[in-house]
Amino acid sequence: MNEPTGGYHRPVALGKNYERQDCSFARALELLGERWTLLLVRDAFYGVRRYADFLAHLDIPRAVLAERLRTLTEAGVLARHRYSDSPPRDEYVLTERGRELWGMLHQLGQWGERHTSAGGPRRLFSHADCDAPLDPRGVCERCDRLVPPEEVEVRPGPGARDDLRDDPVSRALRQPHRLLEPLL
Amino acid sequence: MNEPTGGYHRPVALGKNYERQDCSFARALELLGERWTLLLVRDAFYGVRRYADFLAHLDIPRAVLAERLRTLTEAGVLARHRYSDSPPRDEYVLTERGRELWGMLHQLGQWGERHTSAGGPRRLFSHADCDAPLDPRGVCERCDRLVPPEEVEVRPGPGARDDLRDDPVSRALRQPHRLLEPLL
């Protein structure tokens, strides 16, 4: 990213880019539109940070996970951060650039809730400071401000199912949790 | 879509769904996250409605286009509409459900502009009634309201390149144009 407008080229012309579209949607989708990528970013907002936890929560092939983490890190959406020197261990955290995706991600999720959740919302998002729900745009219904992700709390909604998976991340998400706070 | 929460299954378990995620992001991405789909929806907002025009503007394989149009129509994002009886011709227009995607799409595009458009924005979006620009959330900077797509005007920005493609849709988009109005 951050190449001059005319200079955006991947080393090999793979089938995943949209080179002939002069359009920022296309540029954004080359990075974010690959399979698994947005679910990975969602998990990062939920507070998932470690390779093994993404793996357990997403059922993603290991090679694909490694590649997506690399791509997102190179694009500056995630940053690799050493949290232990012995043994050497890194975690992946959202950068400011990554956190800017919250609004778009929340709207996508709300659209999905409206049109695919017949049993009621699977997750509820609220403004932690006000303890009031967010509207579909991500605005707090009490204080009427657009809530940044650090102030958002997620909790399971009436449509949630806890029988589908049983990994540490899913278990932790059955408790109310603030976005971006480490989950485990 | 609109299946009860527990009953969402595609007839064949293809590699494009995220069945084991109890999550509305995953449900939304099963539909919208496939290659080309969001660019197709973007074009629908720009006013593209006919098979041949999508084809000319996107450089998408014909079979893929036909399949995406079918999927989006079945999901209720697009509606097929007869505009001529002889010869029998249909066009694809966004439904209300599809138009609800505007906010999310605009935020995605703005994120792309900020991080991939070194030469300045490729497209400018403004509130047609106020003739004032939209902020990254899609709010008019003059009247301070969230602008619905019917009131949005697109025009080329300083970072636009008109040398990349020369199809009827791209040519039409070099003029200011209101979203959702037929382009051709």
Add this chain to the structure above:
DNA sequence: GGGCTGGGTTCAATGAACGAACCGGAAGAC
């Protein structure tokens, strides 16, 4: 030294995307 954990890489099989060719109905041109 032997096993465990975290974070990967390798590789064969599968399945989606690509793109060029083909197709059929309905005008319109002659």
Add this chain to the structure above:
DNA sequence: GTCTTCCGGTTCGTTCATTGAACCCAGCCC
């Protein structure tokens, strides 16, 4: 009434990404 073009597809062989199982290695822990 035949010829051609346009539109909106379908068919099909090739290419490329995803999958999942196996393997790998470094560094604890005992």
